[in-house]
Amino acid sequence: xxxxxxxxxxxxxxxxxxxxxxxxxxxxxxxxxxxxxxxxxxxxxxxxxxxxxxxxxxxxxxxxxxxxxxxxxxxxxxxxxxxxxxxxxxxxxxxxxxxxxxxxxxxxxxxxxxxxxxxxxxxxxxxxxxxxxxxxxxxxxxxxxxxxxxxxxxxxxxxxxxxxxxxxxxxxxxxxxxxxxxxxxxxxxxxxxxxxxxxxxxxxxxxxxxxxxxxxxxxxxxxxxxxxxxxxxxxxxxxxxxxxxxxxxxxxxxxxxxxxxxxxxxxxxxxxxxxxxxxxxxxxxxxxxxxxxxxxxxxxxxxxxxxxxxxxxxxxxxxxxxxxxxxxxxxxxxxxxxxxxxxxxxxxxxxxxxxxxxxxxxxxxxxxxxx
Ligand code: ATP
Ligand code: MG
Ligand code: MG
Ligand code: MG
Numbered sequence: 366x367x368x369x370x371x372x373x374x375x376x377x378x379x380x381x382x383x384x385x386x387x388x389x390x391x392x393x394x395x396x397x398x399x400x401x402x403x404x405x406x407x408x409x410x411x412x413x414x415x416x417x418x419x420x421x422x423x424x425x426x427x428x429x430x431x432x433x434x435x436x437x438x439x440x441x442x443x444x445x446x447x448x449x450x451x452x453x454x455x456x457x458x459x460x461x462x463x464x465x466x467x468x469x470x471x472x473x474x475x476x477x478x479x480x481x482x483x484x485x486x487x488x489x490x491x492x493x494x495x496x497x498x499x500x501x502x503x504x505x506x507x508x509x510x511x512x513x514x515x516x517x518x519x520x521x522x523x524x525x526x527x528x529x530x531x532x533x534x535x536x537x538x539x540x541x542x543x544x545x546x547x548x549x550x551x552x553x554x555x556x557x558x559x560x561x562x563x564x565x566x567x568x569x570x571x572x573x574x575x576x577x578x579x580x581x582x583x584x585x586x587x588x589x590x591x592x593x594x595x596x597x598x599x600x601x602x603x604x605x606x607x608x609x610x611x612x613x614x615x616x617x618x619x620x621x622x623x624x625x626x627x628x629x630x631x632x633x634x635x636x637x638x639x640x641x642x643x644x645x646x647x648x649x650x651x652x653x654x655x656x657x658x659x660x661x662x663x664x665x666x667x668x669x670x671x672x673x674x675x676x677x678x679x680x681x682x683x684x685x686x687x688x689x690x691x692x693x694x695x696x697x698x699x700x701x702x703x704x705x706x707x708x709x710x711x712x713x714x715x716x717x718x719x720x721x722x723x724x725x726x727x728x729x730x731x732x733x734x735x736x
Contacts, residue, residue: 378483501732
């Protein structure tokens with residue numbers, strides 16, 4: 366029997382559109398001789414669409430405030446609904462009822478591939494749901510996902526295990542509104558200008574700005590706070606940007622390293638997703654020492670958060686000093702055929718479809734070890 370893979374995409378996230386692109390590539394590449402693919406779309410307002418019509422439903426962009434009668438569905442009617450969707454017998458309707466979804470997922474899929482980036486997808490929330498449902502899934506578990514997504518928690522942990530990084534200051538929306546002046550002074554004293562301001566939990570550079578002075582800093586913090594209740598500000602590092610892929614569970618391995626050369630002032634959303642916004646150099650031109658440092662810090666970062674499956678670790682290679690600093694770990698990196706993570710593995714000898722096979726295998730192994 367073929368393995369049934371539930372591919373989850375979209376999601377309540379600033380990276381919803383990015384997820385659609387990643388998931389499209391994954392679904393196109395899953396070999397129909399070995400897998401049955403079940404599309405599971407989550408709209409921006411959190412509605413679930415299962416089965417053949419899921420893509421259309423998300424593309425059609427349902428109005429945000431449609432009251433959902435189906436929220437009162439009983440588990441058995443929900444189960445019938447899922448079955449009918451999977452067999453493509455009826456049109457897809459909006460559904461939002463996490464209390465019935467897990468049992469249905471358990472019965473209809475063998476492995477879930479949550480191709481979700483950012484909040485409610487890369488941050489441990491969907492992973493928790495899948496754990497409760499007892500379904501094997503690709504990628505990091507609850508703890509690693511949450512730690513990888515929250516830049517403040519991530520940096521605290523990285524410090525604790527001796528991973529070198531840029532200096533940073535983190536604070537909440539509440540403390541900012543209580544004492545903006547004190548926080549600005551702290552940033553100016555500890556980091557100076559320019560600095561980078563980021564929502565603590567996001568990705569794809571959404572909500573990130575470079576601030577060159579106090580006015581820009583305050584503006585940048587307001588923007589970041591509109592995305593998240595917690596914000597992190599970092600000293601700006603003048604650096605080459607290096608990324609590396611990690612793959613595995615308890616014995617993770619590293620890919621070749623790649624370099625990003627953004628055409629913009631930094632690697633912002635446009636540079637990431639518009640053609641020609643950035644150049645990817647694979648493999649990156651590194652000395653053996655630099656290569657070794659990047660590889661070992663990547664594995665250390667992966668193990669520090671207790672990651673599983675995959676991660677892309679982003680680095681700064683500082684100009685002048687040559688310092689190797691970890692910027693962050695991404696537990697569900699961009700996954701189109703042209704994204705850095707799959708390209709790094711391709712350059713390491715693992716083609717896109719083989720990478721998917723391996724990730725599914727790792728999901729099953731991790732599940733078996735935990736149950
Ligand atoms: P991803 O899409 O990789 O998840 P993200 O939204 O988590 O991205 P970061 O990787 O932290 O964001 O930052 C995005 C980009 O901003 C970096 O690739 C880099 O170009 C720039 N940047 C971020 N922090 C700094 C810093 N401290 N110094 C210099 N440049 C930085
Ligand atoms: Mg990130
Ligand atoms: Mg990310
Ligand atoms: Mg990054």
